[in-house]
Amino acid sequence: MPLILFNKPYGVLTQFTGGPGERTLAEFIDVPAVYPAGRLDKDSEGLLVLTDDGRLQAQISSPRFKQPKTYLVQVEGVPSEAALAQLRSGVELRDGMTRPAKARQIEPPQLWERDPPVRFRKSVPDSWIELIITEGRNRQVRRMTAAVGLPTLRLVRWAVGSWTLDGIAPGTWREAGQARS
Structure with a gap:
């Protein structure tokens, strides 16, 4: 179960596909079958959590879990x-x-x-x-x-929650402690 912590740069859409000239997650993350748990606007930056676990995705993004x-x-x-x-x-x-x-x-x-x-x-x-x-x-x-x-x-x-951007540069991600670009 991959759990990816990504530092989303300004101007990047929180999805893997977009229109012509739009920057998307596909430019940065080449891991199959992971999806963002929640969203960040194109004009916002910072931590985006991605996973292939639907239950975890719901726990992170649903207001009822008060994460x-x-x-x-x-x-x-x-x-x-x-x-x-x-x-x-x-x-x-x-x-x-x-x-x-x-x-x-x-x-x-x-x-x-x-x-x-x-x-x-x-x-x-x-x-x-x-x-x-x-x-x-x-x-x-x-x-x-x-x-x-x-x-x-x-x-x-x-x-x-307890996941932070600490040590993750913009446009890079980590899984289990290693930063990647």
């Missing part, structure tokens, strides 16, 4: 304690209230350069938040930060 997912989020602005408290208690979105999240402001993490880089504006400060959620609605983290007045500039999923 924590940790995101490092660069936002426009500086979070107030009130904004962080709102994220912690749940945010009202168009599709309903989110579950409470763990949220805290963090120092800028030591990450790889993004290609293309995040736009920089001298007049608007940016900061980083660590956000841990137990759901996985469409573009949920981006919608949550926007709802509290902190638009997302960069979104990196760092962990799914």
